[in-house]
Amino acid sequence: MDQDTLAPRATGFTRHGPEGFEGMRKAGRLAAECLDMLTKEVRPGVETQKLDDLAYQFILDHGATSATIGYRGYRHALCISPNHVICHGMPSSKTLKDGDIANIDVTVIVDGWHGDTSRMFYAGEPKVKAKRLVDVTFECLWKGIEVVRPGANLRDVGRAIQTHAEGHGFSVVRDFCGHGLGKVFHCPPNVVHYEQYTDRDGITHTAPDIVLEEGMFFTIEPMINAGKPEAKMLRDGWTAVTRDKSLSAQFEHSIAVTEDGYEVFTKSPAGLDRPPYPAG
Numbered sequence: 001m002d003q004d005t006l007a008p009r010a011t012g013f014t015r016h017g018p019e020g021f022e023g024m025r026k027a028g029r030l031a032a033e034c035l036d037m038l039t040k041e042v043r044p045g046v047e048t049q050k051l052d053d054l055a056y057q058f059i060l061d062h063g064a065t066s067a068t069i070g071y072r073g074y075r076h077a078l079c080i081s082p083n084h085v086i087c088h089g090m091p092s093s094k095t096l097k098d099g100d101i102a103n104i105d106v107t108v109i110v111d112g113w114h115g116d117t118s119r120m121f122y123a124g125e126p127k128v129k130a131k132r133l134v135d136v137t138f139e140c141l142w143k144g145i146e147v148v149r150p151g152a153n154l155r156d157v158g159r160a161i162q163t164h165a166e167g168h169g170f171s172v173v174r175d176f177c178g179h180g181l182g183k184v185f186h187c188p189p190n191v192v193h194y195e196q197y198t199d200r201d202g203i204t205h206t207a208p209d210i211v212l213e214e215g216m217f218f219t220i221e222p223m224i225n226a227g228k229p230e231a232k233m234l235r236d237g238w239t240a241v242t243r244d245k246s247l248s249a250q251f252e253h254s255i256a257v258t259e260d261g262y263e264v265f266t267k268s269p270a271g272l273d274r275p276p277y278p279a280g
Helices: 018-038 048-061 128-145 154-167
Strands: 078-082 085-087 100-110 113-123 178-180 187-191 196-198 204-206 217-220 223-225 231-233 240-242 248-250 253-257 262-264
Touching: 018 048, 018 100, 018 113, 018 253, 048 078, 048 100, 085 100, 085 223, 085 248, 100 128, 100 248, 113 128, 113 248, 113 253, 128 154, 128 217, 128 223, 128 248, 128 253, 154 187, 187 217
Parallel strands: none
Antiparallel strands: 078 085, 078 100, 085 240, 100 113, 178 187, 178 217, 196 204, 217 253, 223 248, 231 240, 253 262
């Protein structure tokens, strides 16, 4: 591809060239480095607002911008989602407790490009079931990523994730999904993490039939519950929790479709892609 942005397809995806790849590598690396920095800070007793403050300063110190501050009225650089919080948990004066698991999600803007990623963290020593959920969720992320290539279908991504999660007795959250990104934070299409399911009303939902092409950028970010897949929103309008109060876990990477496969923009430069992380 000899130009940066090629014509959008009917799918809603924009296809990018070399300039886009370089921009996303820089943004993705910084987002990953922000989470690397936090690995030594997540411990029992830490206020989630302190983690947010650290991330905000880190982003500023590196000449970047937080994509989430001011986004639809959101006021934080991070989303921090412990235990039964599925996603979009808001930092506050609440502290993490020994045994908690928590997802931390960050998006930075570098030269107009968005690096969007999240990882799970342990505060202290979690229970065996919690560790198993986190491990399977990490595996689900990579099951989805590893099928990405030109000619593959987004349904292949959803099938790989759903099959692995349900094969281990867990469920896939259906109310939230991955998304296209680049110089826009969220753009079409939705990247769902299932192939197909039937809801309580007997209606069958199937993942979009979208063929992947070189130069497409999007996130894969499976949210996996230890119990049932249903979610509910809290009154703050952001925080989503499991309806049955079961544990939930999530990992997220920003990726591209390449000529012969995929490129992950948000892998940890320090190899800190999953817990447990080395002590600070």
